[in-house]
Structures are given as C-alpha cells and as structure tokens.
Amino acid sequence: xxxxxxxxxxxxxxxxxxxxxxxxxxxxxxxxxxxxxxxxxxxxxxxxxxxxxxxxxxxxxxxxxxxxxxxxxxxxxxxxxxxxxxxxxxxxxxxxxxxxxxxxxxxxxxxxxxxxxxxxxxxxxxxxxxxxxxxxxxxxxxxxxxxxxxxxxxxxxxxxxxxxxxxxxxxxxxxxxxxxxxxxxxxxxxxxxxxxxxxxxxxxxxxxxxxxxxxxxxxxxxxxxxxxxxxxxxxxxxxxxxxxxxxxxxxxxxxxxxxxxxxxxxxxxxxxxxxxxxxxxxxxxxxxxxxxxxxxxxxxxxxxxxxxxxxxxxxxxxxxxxxxxxxxxxxxxxxxxxxxxxxxxxxxxxxxxxxxxxxxxxxxxxxxxxxxxxxxxxxxxxxxxxxxxxxxxx
Amino acid sequence: xxxxxxxxxxxxxxxxxxxxxxxxxxxxxxxxxxxxxxxxxxxxxxxxxxxxxxxxxxxxxxxxxxxxxxxxxxxxxxxxxxxxxxxxxxxxxxxxxxxxxxxxxxxxxxxxxxxxxxxxxxxxxxxxxxxxxxxxxxxxxxxxxxxxxxxxxxxxxxxxxxxxxxxxxxxxxxxxxxxxxxxxxxxxxxxxxxxxxxxxxxxxxxxxxxxxxxxxxxxxxxxxxxxxxxxxxxxxxxxxxxxxxxxxxxxxxxxxxxxxxxxxxxxxxxxxxxxxxxxxxxxxxxxxxxxxxxxxxxxxxxxxxxxxxxxxxxxxxxxxxxxxxxxxxxxxxxxxxxxxxxxxxxxxxxxxxxxxxxxxxxxxxxxxxxxxxxxxxxxxxxxxxxxxxxxxxx
Numbered sequence: 001x002x003x004x005x006x007x008x009x010x011x012x013x014x015x016x017x018x019x020x021x022x023x024x025x026x027x028x029x030x031x032x033x034x035x036x037x038x039x040x041x042x043x044x045x046x047x048x049x050x051x052x053x054x055x056x057x058x059x060x061x062x063x064x065x066x067x068x069x070x071x072x073x074x075x076x077x078x079x080x081x082x083x084x085x086x087x088x089x090x091x092x093x094x095x096x097x098x099x100x101x102x103x104x105x106x107x108x109x110x111x112x113x114x115x116x117x118x119x120x121x122x123x124x125x126x127x128x129x130x131x132x133x134x135x136x137x138x139x140x141x142x143x144x145x146x147x148x149x150x151x152x153x154x155x156x157x158x159x160x161x162x163x164x165x166x167x168x169x170x171x172x173x174x175x176x177x178x179x180x181x182x183x184x185x186x187x188x189x190x191x192x193x194x195x196x197x198x199x200x201x202x203x204x205x206x207x208x209x210x211x212x213x214x215x216x217x218x219x220x221x222x223x224x225x226x227x228x229x230x231x232x233x234x235x236x237x238x239x240x241x242x243x244x245x246x247x248x249x250x251x252x253x254x255x256x257x258x259x260x261x262x263x264x265x266x267x268x269x270x271x272x273x274x275x276x277x278x279x280x281x282x283x284x285x286x287x288x289x290x291x292x293x294x295x296x297x298x299x300x301x302x303x304x305x306x307x308x309x310x311x312x313x314x315x316x317x318x319x320x321x322x323x324x325x326x327x328x329x330x331x332x333x334x335x336x337x338x339x340x341x342x343x344x345x346x347x348x349x350x351x352x353x354x355x356x357x358x359x360x361x362x363x364x365x366x367x368x369x370x371x372x373x374x375x376x377x378x379x380x381x382x383x384x385x386x387x388x389x390x391x392x393x394x
Numbered sequence: 395x396x397x398x399x400x401x402x403x404x405x406x407x408x409x410x411x412x413x414x415x416x417x418x419x420x421x422x423x424x425x426x427x428x429x430x431x432x433x434x435x436x437x438x439x440x441x442x443x444x445x446x447x448x449x450x451x452x453x454x455x456x457x458x459x460x461x462x463x464x465x466x467x468x469x470x471x472x473x474x475x476x477x478x479x480x481x482x483x484x485x486x487x488x489x490x491x492x493x494x495x496x497x498x499x500x501x502x503x504x505x506x507x508x509x510x511x512x513x514x515x516x517x518x519x520x521x522x523x524x525x526x527x528x529x530x531x532x533x534x535x536x537x538x539x540x541x542x543x544x545x546x547x548x549x550x551x552x553x554x555x556x557x558x559x560x561x562x563x564x565x566x567x568x569x570x571x572x573x574x575x576x577x578x579x580x581x582x583x584x585x586x587x588x589x590x591x592x593x594x595x596x597x598x599x600x601x602x603x604x605x606x607x608x609x610x611x612x613x614x615x616x617x618x619x620x621x622x623x624x625x626x627x628x629x630x631x632x633x634x635x636x637x638x639x640x641x642x643x644x645x646x647x648x649x650x651x652x653x654x655x656x657x658x659x660x661x662x663x664x665x666x667x668x669x670x671x672x673x674x675x676x677x678x679x680x681x682x683x684x685x686x687x688x689x690x691x692x693x694x695x696x697x698x699x700x701x702x703x704x705x706x707x708x709x710x711x712x713x714x715x716x717x718x719x720x721x722x723x724x725x726x727x728x729x730x731x732x733x734x735x736x737x738x739x740x741x742x743x744x745x746x747x748x749x750x751x752x753x754x755x756x757x758x759x760x761x762x763x764x765x766x767x768x769x770x771x772x773x774x775x776x777x778x779x780x781x782x783x784x785x786x787x788x
Binding site for chain 1: 419421425427430431433434438439442443446447450451452454455457458463489490491492493496500517520521522524525526528529533534540565612614620621622623624625639640641642643644645647651652653654655657668669670671672673674675676678748753755757758
C-alpha cells in the first residue's frame with residue numbers, strides 16, 4: 001500500500017463528517033460531480049412517494065392547506081437560510097436560477113433609481129447570468145458592462161446600479177471575495193448581487209453578515225435537491241418593501257385568492273414568488289435538506305479544503321509534471337470546492353475516467369472538473385480518483 | 395330510486411370513456427375539482443419512483459443524456475401538442491404559466507414592431523395574466539388596455555400589438571370564441587395569444603387550425619400533471635425564428651454547452667426554454683399524459699357537455715328555484731367543462747359539501763365552482779353532487 005493510500009485511510013478515520021455518507025445513495029464509483037448534480041439523499045424517495053400517493057393522490061386539493069403546500073416556498077427558503085448565513089424570512093424558493101437573476105436584476109435597477117444607468121456583470125460567470133443580465137439591461141434601458149471580478153472596484157462609479165457576481169466560478173473553481181466586493185459596491189452606492197450556485201452548501205457565505213443585497217442560487221448541486229430542483233432568491237429584509245418584481249405573478253400578491261384585477265405586492269419574501277409553486281420538486285428538496293441536520297458549514301468548509309488539498313497532492317504524485325495545469329487557485333481564500341485541471345484532451349480523458357468509475361465532468365474546451373462534496377466524498381475516494389487520473393494521463 | 399338516479403346509471407352504462415376512471419387513484423368522494431388539481435394517474439407513483447431511485451440515484455449525472463432528461467421539455471411538449479391541436483415542434487414545457495405569459499407577451503410586442511403600442515388583455519381573466527401583462531407593457535413602453543372578450547373586436551386597431559385572452563374563464567366557465575377572436579386580431583394585424591389553462595384536456599382547441607400565434611397553459615388541471623407541474627408555451631412554427639425572449643437563459647442557447655459569453659438563440663421550440671428543466675415534475679407530467687393514450691378529445695368534449703348538461707338538470711330538480719344562479723352559459727358553444735353557481739353563502743356551502751364528500755371549490759366572493767373531468771367523473775357522481783348540493787341549500 002502506498003504512502004498516499006495509508007494517509008487517505010488516516011484522514012478518513014479522523015473525518016468527523018465521514019458518517020454523513022450513509023445519508024446518501026451511493027455506489028462504488030467516486031462521484032466528483034456533485035457540483036453539477038448532487039447525489040440522492042437516502043430518505044428522499046420515501047418522502048416523495050408519500051407526497052405523491054397521500055398528499056396528491058388522497059388529499060388532493062386539500063393539501064394546499066393541510067399538507068402545507070401553499071407555504072412551502074418560504075418554509076424551504078428558511079431551511080436554506082442558515083446554510084448561506086441568512087436570518088429567516090428573506091429567502092423564497094421557486095423558478096430557475098435564470099428567472100431569479102432576472103427578477104433580482106430588474107428589481108435592483110428600479111431600487112437604484114434613474115441616475116444609475118449601468119449594470120456590472122461578471123464577464124467570467126456562468127453564461128446564463130450574462131444573457132439574462134443583457135435582457136434586464138435592454139428592458140430597463142441600462143448599459144451592461146462585463147468586467148472580471150478583479151476589475152469591479154475600478155469599474156464602480158456613481159453610474160453603477162448593481163453588480164452581479166458569481167461567488168465561485170463554475171469553470172475554474174475560483175472563490176471571489178464576497179465581503180470585499182460587496183463593501184466596494186456599497187461604497188459607490190451600488191447594490192451587490194451574488195450567484196451562489198457553486199458555493200452554497202460547500203462553504204460559509206455570510207449573506208446577512210456582509211450586507212449582501214440580493215442573491216440567487218440553484219439547489220441541485222451541493223444542496224442535493226434533485227435534477228432541476230427549484231432555485232432560490234434572497235432579498236435583504238431592509239430592501240423587501242422596495243422590491244418591485246418584473247414578474248408579479250398571482251402568488252406574490254398580498255391577497256392571492258382575492259383575485260383582484262389590481263396588483264398589490266405581498267410583504268416579505270413572498271414578494272419574490274411568481275406562479276404556482278412546483279410542489280413535487282419543492283418537497284423533494286425540502287426532504288433533501290434534512291441531510292444538513294446537525295452539520296456545521298464551517299466543518300464542511302474545513303473538510304472541503306482538506307479534500308482539495310489532498311487531491312492536488314495526489315495529482316502531483318501520480319501525474320507526470322506538466323501533463324495538466326491546475327486552474328483553480330492554490331490559496332484557500334480563493335478556492336471553492338472543486339479542482340479544475342486543464343489538459344488539451346480533457347474531453348477524451350474524462351470519458352475514460354467515467355468508464356473507470358471516477359465521475360467528474362468536462363467543460364469546454366479543455367477543462368477536467370472535479371467537485372468535492374464534503375458530505376459524501378472521502379479521502380480514499382480522492383486518492384483513487386487521482387490515481388486513476390494519473391494512469392489515464394500516461 | 396329516483397328517475398335521475400336511473401338515468402345516471404343508463405348514461406354511465408353508455409359512456410365509452412367510463413373505463414378510463416381506472417387509470418386514476420380515486421376514492422368514494424365525488425371529485426369536481428380537477429379544474430384546480432387533477433387527480434393522480436395510477437401509474438405515476440411507480441414511474442416517479444424509478445426516476446428518483448434509478449435515474450437520479452443510480453445513473454445520476456449520466457441521466458441528462460441516457461435517460462433523456464435534456465430533451466424532456468420538447469418531448470413532453472409534443473405529447474401535449476395533439477391535445478391542443480398542434481403539430482409537433484411548437485410546444486416546450488417548463489416554468490410557470492405566469493413566466494410563460496411574460497415570455498410570450500414581450501416577444502409578441504417585439505414581433506409586432508414599434509408602431510403598435512397597445513396590448514389588449516382580457517379584463518375578466520385569471521388575474522395573474524393581467525398582472526404579468528401590466529409588467530410586460532411597463533418594460534416595453536406599451537399601453538395595457540383591459541377589455542372584455544366581447545369588446546375585443548371593437549378595440550382592435552392598427553395600434554394593437556397583441557391580444558391576450560383566456561380560452562375558458564376560470565370563474566364563470568365561459569368558453570370564448572377562439573377562432574373568431576383570433577381571426578379578428580389577425581384582421582387588424584395583431585398577434586393572438588391564448589391562455590389554455592381551463593380548456594386544454596377538456597375540449598378541442600385547434601391551435602394550428604385557427605392560426606393562433608402564441609399560447610400558454612398549465613398542466614395540473616385537466617392534464618393531471620400534479621401540484622404546480624410545469625406549464626407550457628406554444629409558439630407557432632412560422633414565428634419561432636422571430637421569437638425574441640426576454641428570458642434568454644442558457645437552456646435556450648443554440649449551443650448550451652459551448653458556454654459562450656454571447657447569446658445565440660436555438661431554433662425551434664427550444665428557444666422558449668430558460669434555465670435547467672425541473673426533471674422530477676416534468677417526468678411525472680410525462681407519465682401522467684399516458685392516460686390520454688387512445689383517447690379522443692372530441693369524445694372528451696362530448697362527455698364533458700353531457701356531464702354539465704346533466705348536472706344542470708339535476709340541480710334544477712334538486713334545488714329550490716332562485717336559490718342559486720348559474721353564471722356558466724347554457725349554450726354549448728359558450729361553455730367550458732365547469733359549472734359555476736352563484737349564491738351568497740357560497741363559502742360556507744362549499745365547506746359543507748366537502749365535508750360530505752362532494753369536492754368542488756369556492757371562488758371569491760360568491761361562486762361555487764364545479765369542474766367536470768370527463769376522464770374520471772361519471773354521471774352517478776354528477777347526480778350525487780347535485781343531490782347533496784340541493785340538501786345543503788335548503
């Protein structure tokens with residue numbers, strides 16, 4: 001047995017979170033794609049079967065009240081809140097991340113006022129945020145200015161309405177400095193909006209602590225909500241009364257069953273709703289969030305960094321120097337919960353890894369992406385992944 | 395046994411669709427709320443369990459390709475298409491009805507051009523359409539003009555960009571003249587958009603035949619997709635290349651995995667997508683649509699009218715004259731698949747009916763609403779509902 005294998009065993013033995021793996025359905029593969037689709041929490045199938053057979057099949061329409069369907073978007077939002085450092089009452093779950101980016105950006109422009117005619121958006125971001133930001137700018141008559149996160153402080157001005165940034169870059173795994181960039185936006189009078197898709201559930205976010213104004217995120221990566229599970233929208237409490245949604249559907253009305261022809265927005269997080277909530281997916285997500293019971297995000301972050309550190313060490317040991325280039329920052333303060341390695345034949349290499357039971361993903365054109373979910377990935381998994389990678393890179 | 399009971403038995407015996415009831419999970423209640431939430435199709439729990447346990451739990455990320463997740467929005471759209479008289483390739487499933495109304499109205503304004511500065515919207519419609527239309531008008535600098543469907547022909551002008559109407563009114567059950575109103579809109583050069591929430595699955599719609607431009611609808615009423623199941627968007631084939639969505643999320647990109655910073659819309663129905671599709675709900679809906687195998691919408695419509703005719707006859711027989719007022723039109727050409735009865739104490743009456751196993755719903759301020767789903771409601775159900783109603787109205 002190699003030194004790294006022995007060390008992996010030692011790290012697993014010392015891992016306080018190791019037993020959480022039992023809360024998931026897993027097999028012999030090393031699953032390093034939880035940053036694309038989280039694994040299935042073991043109790044979700046049973047809970048969803050009950051939702052379908054009893055709540056829908058037997059209670060039917062009564063479940064909107066009796067089974068708590070109607071209030072699920074805010075209830076599930078309050079389950080996500082502690083994972084991203086938010087007090088209750090500020091997060092609503094529903095729609096896709098893209099739709100929530102649109103709501104939040106248009107609302108931000110309206111809150112910022114007519115003097116501020118520019119939106120700054122992360123040019124390195126997951127593209128949908130940029131596409132949606134361009135649409136929000138077009139519809140509100142603002143100018144969209146793509147910048148790298150490093151350029152943000154210099155680009156901020158009295159013209160800036162809002163800044164939309166990704167907390168962790170989906171491709172490189174780079175973690176951006178949320179406290180500093182939020183403070184910089186505020187110093188220029190702009191609103192700070194963050195996309196948490198690749199950070200929530202993997203590291204502390206601290207939305208309230210750092211005064212973030214608006215945030216969105218998906219729930220199917222580190223939150224394990226299932227394929228395409230609904231996204232969420234955070235609106236800081238102080239801003240909720242001024243949140244003027246471009247999608248004022250009946251579910252966000254102060255009296256949704258009054259069926260009034262005039263729109264009157266509800267107070268609080270409810271204002272971020274649009275249409276009828278997607279109950280099956282929402283309640284599958286609610287059940288999935290049970291895996292976080294008793295889990296500290298600080299401990300998750302510590303393990304995440306230990307996993308990625310160890311992966312880098314194993315890759316260095318098992319791979320010919322220069323065969324791959326790590327594009328994820330080495331500094332902990334700049335690293336999310338993934339490692340992205342660049343190599344020219346990344347697409348083919350990833351196919352071979354998957355065939356050998358090491359599941360990461362390929363991102364165009366030349367990135368091997370490995371996500372480390374501390375709730376169910378262990379150190380022996382990491383050693384094996386790096387070893388198989390080394391063998392396939394020969 | 396009363397004459398009406400005997401007649402109900404005769405009608406049930408002659409009903410060609412009677413056996414379809416076995417495709418649903420039902421109990422001893424008379425469920426006349428399928429126009430709010432359709433009953434559970436019997437095979438959906440098994441199919442959804444497989445999606446969760448095998449496709450998500452075992453195949454995980456591979457299912458996007460291997461289980462056909464990625465193409466589900468258009469595949470399920472093509473399952474809905476024959477029910478609303480559409481050729482394949484024009485319907486995409488996803489998001490809520492409200493979000494789809496927004497996409498379609500903003501796209502309609504853009505297609506209509508700058509000279510047309512007015513949107514006509516059904517003033518009697520389900521309120522969310524009006525709220526969303528007001529937002530679309532505000533963001534595109536158009537004027538919103540609420541009119542009753544009867545006023546539409548007189549209100550159309552060279553200023554009209556688009557007309558948004560409900561095919562069946564959610565409150566009164568009135569069926570509007572889709573062919574004539576669509577033709578009137580076209581005669582003035584406006585686009586015709588229809589909300590099919592209360593007609594799809596209950597009666598023939600004929601989108602292609604009548605040249606409808608845009609349509610939206612939910613899938614949780616007569617299509618039995620489950621609570622809050624995803625809605626759909628129809629864009630007539632000839633208009634798809636000009637469909638300029640205000641929600642251009644990455645799923646609608648011509649090359650979604652190219653991750654290009656520049657947006658290039660996909661051709662066809664895919665262009666109506668936004669973010670990652672909600673797979674659990676989408677595949678539950680796909681399974682639910684199996685109940686339509688071998689079922690003709692014409693036969694469904696014939697039974698729907700027979701059910702509502704018989705209900706009105708039984709109500710007349712069992713209820714003191716003048717105790718309720720029927721607000722649903724008597725003429726078949728103007729009637730959807732529901733009967734709405736007005737009485738001052740409707741809220742209390744509906745509570746008593748539900749307690750006695752006759753489930754309809756109450757719509758503010760004074761409407762008893764009874765929906766008739768021909769796939770699982772029979773004539774003895776109808777007689778019993780009217781009899782219990784008569785007893786409770788004494």
